[in-house]
Amino acid sequence: MGFFLEPVYTPEYEVVGDEVAVFETSKGTIKARLDGAGAPIHVANFCELAGSGFYDGLKFHRYVPDFVIQGGCPNTRDMTPEQVAAGVAGPDGMPGTGGPGYRIKHEYDTNPRNSHVDGALAMARSQNPDSAGSQFYFCLGAQHFLDPNYTVFGNTIEGLDVVKSLRAGDVIESIRIEHAE
Structure with a gap:
């Protein structure tokens, strides 16, 4: 029995270059300017997922003080915030193990602003460099040792205080994409 690897996906969303992700969370609003020039695949993928409502109602599932707050796992959709915070399995599996059913190509070695x-916004992945899908994280302080292995695709421009207040179980109410003026 071989190891199943999801297909590599190429998003259809056409990056304009001025995208701003607006995260409405149970703790407040966060705005992150997306780096379409440096990480066009990641930005297009994130914009498609956000536009489809994929992230609406998911919970942040991983909090490591002074490191990251991570969300975007669909396994958290039908879980209560308390269940996610407790780290128990939900009806769709363990928080942190789900994705969109595909993976995207890494861009950490081609993004000059990686x-x-x-407050950096980056994609989580498994051991395979091309395994990012829907899970993302915000850096809680500089984490430059991650630069050579994980793709940064945006930076917080408003709501860094909200980012720093997030904990496992907090809700992603919605993510919408706006265009900077």
Whole structure:
């Protein structure tokens, strides 16, 4: 029995270059400017998922103090915030193990701005470099040791205080894409 690897997906969304992701969370609003020039596949993928409502109602499932707050796992959709915070399995599996059913190609070695600064928005992945899908994280402080292995595709421009207040179980009410003026 071989190891199943989901197909590599190429998003159809056409990146304009001025995308801003607006995260409405149970703790407040966060705005992140997306880096369509440096990470066009990641930005297009994120915009498609956000536009389809994929993230609506998911919970942040991983909080590591002074490191990251992570969300975007569909397994958290039908779980209560308390269940996610407790780290128990939900009806669709363990938080942190789900995805969109495909994976995207990494861009960490081609993005000239791939810098895990405080408030950076990046994609989580498994051991395979091309295994990112829907799970993302915000850096809680600079994490430059991640630069050579994980793709940064945006940076927080408003609501860094909200990012720093998030914990496992907090709800992603919605993510919408706006265009900077």
